[in-house]
Amino acid sequence: MATPVRTQYLEMKARHPEALLLFRMGDFYETFDEDARIVARDLEIVLTRRDMGQGEIVPLAGIPYHALDGYLAKLIRKGHRVAICEQTSEPDGRTLVDRDVVRVVTPGTVIEPGLLQTGTNNYLAAVAIDGAEAGIAYVDITTGEFAVTQLGLGAVDQELARLAPAEVLCAESVRDALADRERGATYTVTPLAGAAFAAGAARRVVLDHFGVVSLEAYGCDRLSLAVAAAGAILGYLGETHKLSVPQLTGLRTYSTGAFMALDPQTRRNLELFEGGRWGEKGHSLLSVLDLTRTPMGARLLRSWLGQPLLDIAELNRRQEAVAWLYESGVRRQHFQAALGEVADVERAVNRIGARVAIPREVVALRRSLEQIPAIKSLLSEGADRVGWLDAGLDPCAGVVRLIADAIADEPQGDVGGGKVAREGFSVELDELRSASQDARSYIAGLERRERERTGIGNLKVGYNKVFGYYLEVTHAHAASVPEDYVRRQTLVNAERFYTPELKEYENRVLNAGERMEELEAALYRQVCKQIADASAQVSLAAAAIAEIDVYVAFADAASHYGYTRPELGTDDTLDIVAGRHPAV
Numbered sequence: 001m002a003t004p005v006r007t008q009y010l011e012m013k014a015r016h017p018e019a020l021l022l023f024r025m026g027d028f029y030e031t032f033d034e035d036a037r038i039v040a041r042d043l044e045i046v047l048t049r050r051d052m053g054q055g056e057i058v059p060l061a062g063i064p065y066h067a068l069d070g071y072l073a074k075l076i077r078k079g080h081r082v083a084i085c086e087q088t089s090e091p092d093g094r095t096l097v098d099r100d101v102v103r104v105v106t107p108g109t110v111i112e113p114g115l116l117q118t119g120t121n122n123y124l125a126a127v128a129i130d131g132a133e134a135g136i137a138y139v140d141i142t143t144g145e146f147a148v149t150q151l152g153l154g155a156v157d158q159e160l161a162r163l164a165p166a167e168v169l170c171a172e173s174v175r176d177a178l179a180d181r182e183r184g185a186t187y188t189v190t191p192l193a194g195a196a197f198a199a200g201a202a203r204r205v206v207l208d209h210f211g212v213v214s215l216e217a218y219g220c221d222r223l224s225l226a227v228a229a230a231g232a233i234l235g236y237l238g239e240t241h242k243l244s245v246p247q248l249t250g251l252r253t254y255s256t257g258a259f260m261a262l263d264p265q266t267r268r269n270l271e272l273f274e275g276g277r278w279g280e281k282g283h284s285l286l287s288v289l290d291l292t293r294t295p296m297g298a299r300l301l302r303s304w305l306g307q308p309l310l311d312i313a314e315l316n317r318r319q320e321a322v323a324w325l326y327e328s329g330v331r332r333q334h335f336q337a338a339l340g341e342v343a344d345v346e347r348a349v350n351r352i353g354a355r356v357a358i359p360r361e362v363v364a365l366r367r368s369l370e371q372i373p374a375i376k377s378l379l380s381e382g383a384d385r386v387g388w389l390d391a392g393l394d395p396c397a398g399v400v401r402l403i404a405d406a407i408a409d410e411p412q413g414d415v416g417g418g419k420v421a422r423e424g425f426s427v428e429l430d431e432l433r434s435a436s437q438d439a440r441s442y443i444a445g446l447e448r449r450e451r452e453r454t455g456i457g458n459l460k461v462g463y464n465k466v467f468g469y470y471l472e473v474t475h476a477h478a479a480s481v482p483e484d485y486v487r488r489q490t491l492v493n494a495e496r497f498y499t500p501e502l503k504e505y506e507n508r509v510l511n512a513g514e515r516m517e518e519l520e521a522a523l524y525r526q527v528c529k530q531i532a533d534a535s536a537q538v539s540l541a542a543a544a545i546a547e548i549d550v551y552v553a554f555a556d557a558a559s560h561y562g563y564t565r566p567e568l569g570t571d572d573t574l575d576i577v578a579g580r581h582p583a584v
Helices: 003-015 031-045 066-075 153-163 174-184 199-209 224-240 242-245 264-269 284-290 294-307 311-324 329-339 346-355 359-369 372-380 384-391 396-404 427-454 477-480 500-533 535-561
Strands: 019-025 028-032 046-052 057-064 082-087 098-104 125-130 134-142 145-152 167-173 189-191 460-465 468-474 486-490 494-498
Touching: 003 066, 003 098, 019 031, 019 098, 028 031, 028 066, 028 384, 031 066, 046 153, 046 242, 057 066, 098 224, 098 294, 098 535, 125 153, 134 153, 145 153, 145 224, 145 264, 153 264, 167 174, 167 224, 174 189, 174 199, 174 329, 174 359, 189 264, 199 224, 224 294, 224 477, 264 535, 294 427, 294 535, 311 329, 311 384, 311 535, 329 372, 346 359, 346 372, 346 535, 359 396, 372 384, 372 535, 384 500, 384 535, 396 500, 427 460, 427 468, 427 500, 468 477, 468 500, 477 494, 494 500
Parallel strands: 019 082, 125 167, 167 189
Antiparallel strands: 019 028, 028 057, 046 057, 082 098, 125 134, 134 145, 460 468, 468 494, 486 494
């Protein structure tokens, strides 16, 4: 009969048979059985064995919990799915610790900053196929971008090459149809049961997600395959990363006909993202033009280069924005100064919504949003030419005020340590801090007072997690120990004691500490929830900042390299005078 912990592990593994299960045990994530052999091989770590009781000895390979990101990156790059099983209750030494799988990490559902490239989207895509037609949906759960299109089957390769997703979902029945595509691509293909793409069920998933009765407002009401792909993505995220689903607040429908079609070979020949004989990123069009100051701007620039727009009116509007910025170097410098203070707002607000953001990320979001008024002021100087750029540029004043009121400018340590919430935000927390500090001050002065009272010159006050606070006296001074000292621990060369008064102050410190930890953690969760509730507003502001950033970068590149504004027309004329390739 298996031991309780072995039974618990086997139950978790049975729920996620297709994933490597990282099973949290204290300070390590352990893997067992065949998972251990795979992990030891792919991470190049030692494979050992563990006695699980009842005479059962199984293969074991473990990694330190604090080093998870680095090891996780290696496993994901090798195409593995990883189920992360955490301890969900505190060990008490008597009962089995509760555990549960909190996330299933796949190439398309990574959110850890160390596993992502700041200037590149990490897309999860889904392809629904029916005869000669196909629907594609894609999402970046780190930014909240969610889009769909419907197109001919022959154009699927082209669109997937443009998106360069990390992972592509498809029905098992069409897995072989995508096999050839996968060989020449960098993405992982994940087959799902055909029911995931069933038109009726997928449509219901999308309708329920957005809380609507029709998808007409999203532009895809009659695009059944596009909707099927979107439904498959939402269902997949519901199984692998539930906390990301609420962050998907919008859905964009686009037509590939609105953009210039570029097949993979053309992309390589144009050296859009890689150039030179060996496909080096430093010799590409992107490397020349990417003078953006924000991660959002860098991602948008990459998107625009990979999907050239065909709408002349919109192209001229973009050119006008670039021209206005090109005309004044001082103006560009002011924009660049403000943009340089903006962090990755898109990913920050989504990490906050997914409950994985640390306090410093929340503060960075506030400081980023605080730059918006300055950017709006700069735009006002050209209201007649670029006023439209101000439309989505909301300062998010409520979010800024909330963070400023709640979180310290320089939060110290982890949430719960009492140094994250700003003083004055919670009366109860402030009182606990004061009580704890008073008690600590008393204990800090106790050593001096007791030395004076007892005449024991080497008396020490100390603390450890097992016995708490104590008064330590060497055996040489045993005769001078006062009657009110109560023996707590005997050492080789000394005795440790406590007094009723010391015990009282110890309880004050410990009780205040426990309550501070609970209260600060609860306050932080509430603040993050309120920010997440405003995620749509913040995401719109981030998108506006990204677009401004790209125009500033274009204007800066034009000034630096001597580019001129082209005259765009609808005929077939292409007239270039004294031109050259930007990367040559």
